[in-house]
Amino acid sequence: xxxxxxxxAMVCSLVRLDAATLNLDGDLNYNITEPRCSFQLSGKxxxxxxxxxxxxxxxxxxxxxFPSPGYIVGEHTLAAxxxxxxxxxxxxxxxxxxxTASGTYYFTVTVAEYTSVGWRNVLAEExxxxxxxAGDLVGQKKYKxxxxxxxxxxGKMKSGMFFKLAAKAAGDELNAFPSGxxxxxTVDIKPGKKIESTLRKVVSKGDYTFAVKTAKYNKxxxxxxxxxxxxxxxxAKYWFFYQTVSSGTYKCIETRSSGKETTWGTFKQF
Numbered sequence: 001x002x003x004x005x006x007x008x009a010m011v012c013s014l015v016r017l018d019a020a021t022l023n024l025d026g027d028l029n030y031n032i033t034e035p036r037c038s039f040q041l042s043g044k045x046x047x048x049x050x051x052x053x054x055x056x057x058x059x060x061x062x063x064x065x066f067p068s069p070g071y072i073v074g075e076h077t078l079a080a081x082x083x084x085x086x087x088x089x090x091x092x093x094x095x096x097x098x099x100t101a102s103g104t105y106y107f108t109v110t111v112a113e114y115t116s117v118g119w120r121n122v123l124a125e126e127x128x129x130x131x132x133x134a135g136d137l138v139g140q141k142k143y144k145x146x147x148x149x150x151x152x153x154x155g156k157m158k159s160g161m162f163f164k165l166a167a168k169a170a171g172d173e174l175n176a177f178p179s180g181x182x183x184x185x186t187v188d189i190k191p192g193k194k195i196e197s198t199l200r201k202v203v204s205k206g207d208y209t210f211a212v213k214t215a216k217y218n219k220x221x222x223x224x225x226x227x228x229x230x231x232x233x234x235x236a237k238y239w240f241f242y243q244t245v246s247s248g249t250y251k252c253i254e255t256r257s258s259g260k261e262t263t264w265g266t267f268k269q270f
Contacts, residue, residue: 021049022081022111022123026089030059030074030109030127031181032137033170036261037074037096038181039109042089045123047081053114054080057092058121059107061099066108066126071099073107091181091200095259100135143169143176143264145218148243153225154269157210161269162188163240165250168265182265187227187238195229197236206231215239217249233257240267 026043039057056077062070074094078087099105107130111123131138167183169176177183188196195208208229215224225240234256242248246269254261 022046022052023048024123024125028057028109028111028123028125030107031178032059032073032096032098033175033177033181034098034136034140034173035096036093036170038091038093039074039076040091040181041087044086044088045081045111046086047083049083051083052081054078055114055122056112056119058110058112060110061105061107061132063103063105065106066110066124067121068106070105071097073098095261098132098135098137102133104129104131141176143174145174145264146243146249146266147218148248150217150220150222150224150248151242151244153212153223153240153242155212157189157208157225157227159189159191162186163250164268164270165252166265166267167263169263171262174264183263187229195227195231197229197231204231204233215241215251217241240269246270 023046024043025046026041028045029040029042031038031040037059039059054077056075058075059073060066060070061073062068074096076092076094081087107127109125109127110121112119113122163186165183165185165187167177167185183199186198188198189208190196193208195206197204206229208227210228211226212223213226214221215226216222217224222241225242227238227240229236229238234254236252236254239251240248241250248267250265250267252263254263
């Protein structure tokens with residue numbers, strides 16, 4: 001079985017006449033940490049038949065068990081799979097859009113294929129029920145920012161410096177990521193105001209600007225090292241709140257074609 005690496009897969013609208021024959025060897029899970037929806041494959045998603053049309057992951061929420069009418073909470077387009085190819089373990093993210101009506105909803109992760117008659121579900125994993133009240137998940141855990149005092153930040157970025165980031169929460173509501181869905185990101189400062197960001201072996205390259213600015217942390221205005229990066233396909237702005245000489249709390253706002261996402265977490269500078 002040949003592996004099609006997700007980071008290298010070409011996403012295009014390939015069509016086939018009949019449904020694909022897929023086999024899930026492992027677990028296909030989801031996580032909602034508002035406003036983010038994540039899909040996680042632990043194992044292999046194999047194509048045992050003819051080449052597929054374009055595949056995508058869809059998270060449904062419905063008031064009755066699947067299959068029944070419901071809401072699309074999040075979706076992420078993968079690629080087509082050739083005969084004998086497979087996807088191996090990955091985690092991908094997309095914006096979450098929860099139903100606004102309160103109720104107990106059944107959640108289902110499906111793999112849909114684009115065929116000559118449109119999108120068809122070719123694999124479904126039922127994931128149990130959860131309570132939603134006024135558009136928010138009940139029981140969403142919160143992340144508490146460190147109460148350590150914020151120290152004066154570094155005055156400039158130097159070539160060869162890098163940061164290890166551990167994402168802990170989404171949004172300014174500080175909804176906490178479960179441990180298995182916490183992104184580990186490396187940000188490298190390169191010569192000529194160049195920057196590289198690495199997440200799950202995928203490297204984004206771009207340019208950056210740096211400044212020391214004031215920002216709000218735990219309801220107080222403090223000085224922070226502010227790094228603005230343009231990676232081409234998206235931009236990211238980082239605020240580094242130093243609480244030791246080489247570590248502390250960070251905030252990041254990423255802007256992509258799908259929208260903006262705010263994350264909070266911890267960092268270490270090397």
